[in-house]
């Protein structure tokens with residue numbers, strides 16, 4: 001049928017930009033969340049002992065592939081994560097309220113709606129802002145001091161370098177933000193299998209979300225405590241590098257553990 005209305009519809013262009021931005025936001029968010037889980041498991045290697053963490057750090061410098069450390073590899077990873085974060089933030093920022101009036105309206109709606117997911121979204125906005133301001137500080141340190149990662153080097157950064165308050169805030173912000181983000185993505189993209197009882201299914205998903213967040217928060221806090229303990233014990237020798245047990249015999253002058 002060829003009438004003015006159908007011609008106008010055929011000629012009108014669909015703006016696909018919001019859909020692309022949504023896809024970019026989702027894919028970059030998923031990559032960052034997976035990175036953060038991997039990152040927490042690697043950083044928590046300190047719970048297995050100083051030597052375990054030492055070897056994880058050397059692994060990422062490529063020692064076991066090239067026979068010598070290339071800290072530039074760590075710089076590269078940190079720079080890639082930084083870029084991914086910028087892409088994610090730019091794609092996500094369009095969703096954030098931009099004025100006091102919008103924040104007030106959103107807060108009122110959240111209060112009136114009394115729906116847990118609306119509060120979760122608010123929490124995601126707040127933790128996203130925290131990450132936007134603070135994660136860059138940590139990433140910049142990783143980019144510029146890639147060779148200073150190890151049981152003593154990292155623990156000294158926590159305590160003597162006074163980074164622990166930043167790490168504590170980042171830990172809560174990133175685990176809440178990532179957990180809520182993945183939960184919202186599963187719902188938004190319809191990734192749950194069909195169910196006869198969608199409400200019960202959603203409740204199970206919420207429980208799973210909090211269980212994963214709880215697991216990473218507990219692991220993060222234990223890891224935090226381990227670095228703090230080493231950093232406090234080592235503060236009078238801050239700056240000294242860790243030497244693993246196997247290499248100590250070859251270096252009789254290495255300091256006490």
Ligand code: HEM
Pocket residue numbers: 039043074075077078079081085135138139142148149150153154155157158167168170171174219220221222223224
């Ligand atoms: C969005 C990006 C990132 C966030 C939010 C983040 C967050 C954190 C947090 C919260 C801790 C403290 C862990 C705890 O308290 O249990 C930590 C430690 C650490 N992170 Fe990250 N991290 C990020 C990216 C990276 C990258 C890209 C690297 C390396 C290439 C890295 C390497 C480390 C290391 C080695 C530690 C141990 C402490 C230290 O050496 O300073 N992180 N990170």
